[in-house]
Amino acid sequence: MSTTPDILLDVRDVQLSFGSVRALKGVDLHLRRGEITALVGDNGAGKSTIVRCMSGVHRQDSGEIVFDGAPIDFRSPEDARLAGIETVHQNLALVEDLTVWQNLFLNREITRGVGPVALLDRKAMRRQAQEMVSTLAVNVPAVDSRVRRLSGGQRQAVAICRAAGFSSKLVIMDEPTAALGVQETARVEELITKLRADGHAVLVISHDFAQVMRLSDQVWVMRGGRCVAGRRTAETTGEEIVALITGAKES
Numbered sequence: 001m002s003t004t005p006d007i008l009l010d011v012r013d014v015q016l017s018f019g020s021v022r023a024l025k026g027v028d029l030h031l032r033r034g035e036i037t038a039l040v041g042d043n044g045a046g047k048s049t050i051v052r053c054m055s056g057v058h059r060q061d062s063g064e065i066v067f068d069g070a071p072i073d074f075r076s077p078e079d080a081r082l083a084g085i086e087t088v089h090q091n092l093a094l095v096e097d098l099t100v101w102q103n104l105f106l107n108r109e110i111t112r113g114v115g116p117v118a119l120l121d122r123k124a125m126r127r128q129a130q131e132m133v134s135t136l137a138v139n140v141p142a143v144d145s146r147v148r149r150l151s152g153g154q155r156q157a158v159a160i161c162r163a164a165g166f167s168s169k170l171v172i173m174d175e176p177t178a179a180l181g182v183q184e185t186a187r188v189e190e191l192i193t194k195l196r197a198d199g200h201a202v203l204v205i206s207h208d209f210a211q212v213m214r215l216s217d218q219v220w221v222m223r224g225g226r227c228v229a230g231r232r233t234a235e236t237t238g239e240e241i242v243a244l245i246t247g248a249k250e251s
């Protein structure tokens with residue numbers, strides 16, 4: 001399996017405990033290049049924890065995660081980002097009082113000059129932000145708008161745009177549409193599909209089975225700190241996924 005070239009990320013027997021809580025009891029799953037992969041499971045199943053192991057927030061106690069051919073050894077989310085793994089967190093981590101372009105370049109500002117006299121290159125950042133937004137055909141009013149004026153869907157779009165815009169190989173999203181209405185959800189789903197078309201692998205945690213069936217190529221089911229089943233989306237049904245989540249059906 002490790003030599004299969006279309007596998008971008010391979011999680012092998014990953015275990016992690018928080019004190020006496022065994023959050024991950026040996027997780028095995030993999031993501032393919034050019035695919036949208038869904039991760040589903042009840043609250044407390046370990047979804048966010050395994051994702052945080054991929055994105056440099058946690059380090060597993062045992063097992064390994066192979067990304068793009070090499071075992072990862074991230075000391076921080078910044079390390080994961082540099083390796084090409086971007087995460088859109090549930091709270092989005094946008095700064096309300098800054099503009100869209102300022103948020104897109106937060107912590108990766110473009111500067112002119114060197115050393116102590118380096119200046120922020122606002123013009124370059126605004127121009128690039130405009131390009132990023134129009135490339136993804138995001139429905140955002142203007143890169144000069146302050147984030148506090150944007151709707152939930154527009155904020156999600158900005159966060160996705162930021163994750164996709166810096167040549168990332170994998171974009172991870174934890175419940176990207178949980179707080180959105182029907183129309184905004186449809187727009188965000190379009191964006192996720194666009195990411196795949198642009199060559200990103202995408203991992204989506206979702207509780208919305210209809211969305212999982214619409215969007216994903218592959219589904220992994222977690223229960224009680226383990227990945228209990230994996231299915232090609234085209235070969236399963238929402239009913240089977242629910243049964244696997246609750247344990248009514250074993251894999």
Ligand SMILES: Nc1ncnc2c1ncn2[C@@H]1O[C@H](COP(=O)(O)OP(=O)(O)O)[C@@H](O)[C@H]1O
Pocket residue numbers: 018021022023041042043044045046047048049050
């Ligand atoms: N930082 C933490 N400290 C202690 N326990 C945690 C921590 N993060 C998660 N857990 C526990 O690990 C288990 C898995 O949680 P989580 O990954 O958040 O599940 P999910 O995202 O599937 O709802 C739960 O029992 C949760 O309480």
Ligand SMILES: [Mg+2]
Pocket residue numbers: 047048049
């Ligand atoms: Mg979670």
